[in-house]
Structures are given as structure tokens and as C-alpha cells.
Amino acid sequence: EVQVVESGGGLFQPGGSLRLSCAASGFTFSSHWMHWVRQTPGKGLEWVSRVNSDETTTEYADSVKGRFTISRDNAKNTLYLQMNSLRAEDTAVYYCVRGILGPPVAFDLWGPGTMVTVSS
Amino acid sequence: QSALTQPASVSGSPGQSITISCAGSSTDVGAFYYVSWYQQYPGKAPRLLIYDVNKRPSGVSDRFSGSKSGNTASLTISGLQAEDEAHYYCCSYAGVINYVILGGGTAVTVL
Numbered sequence: 001e002v003q004v005v006e007s008g009g010g011l012f013q014p015g016g017s018l019r020l021s022c023a024a025s026g027f028t029f030s031s032h033w034m035h036w037v038r039q040t041p042g043k044g045l046e047w048v049s050r051v052n053s054d055e056t057t058t059e060y061a062d063s064v065k066g067r068f069t070i071s072r073d074n075a076k077n078t079l080y081l082q083m084n085s086l087r088a089e090d091t092a093v094y095y096c097v098r099g100i101l102g103p104p105v106a107f108d109l110w111g112p113g114t115m116v117t118v119s120s
Numbered sequence: 121q122s123a124l125t126q127p128a129s130v131s132g133s134p135g136q137s138i139t140i141s142c143a144g145s146s147t148d149v150g151a152f153y154y155v156s157w158y159q160q161y162p163g164k165a166p167r168l169l170i171y172d173v174n175k176r177p178s179g180v181s182d183r184f185s186g187s188k189s190g191n192t193a194s195l196t197i198s199g200l201q202a203e204d205e206a207h208y209y210c211c212s213y214a215g216v217i218n219y220v221i222l223g224g225g226t227a228v229t230v231l
Contacts (some may be wrong), residue, residue: 044212046222106172
């Protein structure tokens with residue numbers, strides 16, 4: 001089955017750190033750009049970060065730049081998001097998302113999401 | 121970078137057609153042919169409906185169609201059905217600085 005599944009969410013303190021993981025299966029992971037997109041409770045979607053297929057380039061939303069780091073391990077078919085200096089406004093459901101082949105600016109496979117709550 | 125502007129809600133009766141607008145700027149929607157649309161049911165992950173303005177992935181009903189004029193993109197749902205009641209989000213590539221921006225979402229209600 002073609003899927004991506006996130007893990008690593010939970011309750012974390014402001015200023016703390018965590019690492020999200022995303023296990024991919026059923027497709028050639030190393031061919032796709034991968035993204036993290038988040039959704040705050042009851043609100044809309046926000047693109048967070050992306051990494052290209054061979055991890056040579058990454059990009060971040062201004063809201064997370066300098067605090068979050070995206071990475072991937074193509075041998076393990078796994079995507080990561082290292083989140084440091086957590087803030088309350090980082091509270092959201094985090095989705096691991098696959099970019100379409102070709103110009104990778106659309107997202108054709110989404111995981112079920114993992115909830116991250118930042119609160120003291 | 122501000123989010124793309126979508127109406128908060130749109131409604132229609134079964135069988136009707138509705139259109140959801142997505143207003144951007146000359147640096148995102150108006151600059152690139154990379155607008156996509158997503159459908160999201162409560163508690164579920166979004167699903168890709170349209171990419172590259174007007175292309176449908178396999179498995180998406182042809183009742184969904186996309187278009188763009190200037191800085192505004194649109195999603196049209198034809199032959200509205202009860203199952204179309206969901207939230208819809210637009211998304212546009214915004215260049216190397218901002219990469220991707222999304223709209224605030226539109227709740228579609230089938231009357």
C-alpha cells in the first residue's frame with residue numbers, strides 16, 4: 001500500500017525539542033521531494049518545509065526558519081523534522097506530504113498526521 | 121507572505137455548480153501555473169483534487185475542475201453532491217523565497 005505515516009508527536013514544553021518521523025512505503029521514496037505541512041486546531045493549513053529527493057536542498061517557512069530542520073534517509077524510506085525552540089504557536093497537526101513527480105509543487109500523498117502540543 | 125484569500129463558506133443545492141475563488145498576487149497565483157486544490161473532511165488528511173491549475177489526478181471525479189485568470193484561481197464543483205460537503209484549500213507556488221502558500225480554506229455546504 002502506498003502510504004506515509006508520521007510519528008513522534010505529543011505534549012512538549014515551550015523551548016523544548018522533538019523529532020518527527022515519517023515512514024514511507026509502497027512507492028519509490030527517493031524519487032520524490034517531501035514536505036511537512038501543519039494545521040493548527042480549527043484553522044487552515046501552513047506549509048512548513050521541504051527537502052528535495054537527494055537532500056541537497058531544503059526550504060523553510062519564515063515561521064520556522066532557524067528552529068526546524070528537515071532531513072531524510074532514503075535508505076530507510078524515512079523523512080524527519082527536527083523541531084527546536086518550540087513555541088506555543090507550533091501547536092498543530094503535522095502532516096508528512098509527498099510532492100508530485102515533475103514540478104513538485106503539489107502534494108499527492110498525505111499521512112494521517114501527528115499532533116504536536118506545545119504547552120507548559 | 122499573506123495566505124491566499126478564499127471565501128469562508130460557499131453553499132449550493134444538490135446538482136448545482138459552485139465555484140470557490142482563490143485570490144493571490146502577481147508573485148504567486150499570477151506568476152506561476154502551479155495552483156493546486158485540496159479537499160479535507162473533518163478529522164482527515166487533505167486530498168489532492170487539482171494540480172497545475174487544471175489537471176486532475178487519477179481517481180478524482182471530473183466534476184471537479186480548476187482554472188485561473190490573472191491573480192485569481194477558481195475551483196468549480198459541478199453536479200454538487202452531499203459527499204462534496206468538506207473544506208477546500210487552494211495552494212500556489214510562490215517562488216524561491218516563499219516557496220508555497222495556502223489559502224485559508226472554504227467550507228462547502230450542500231443544502
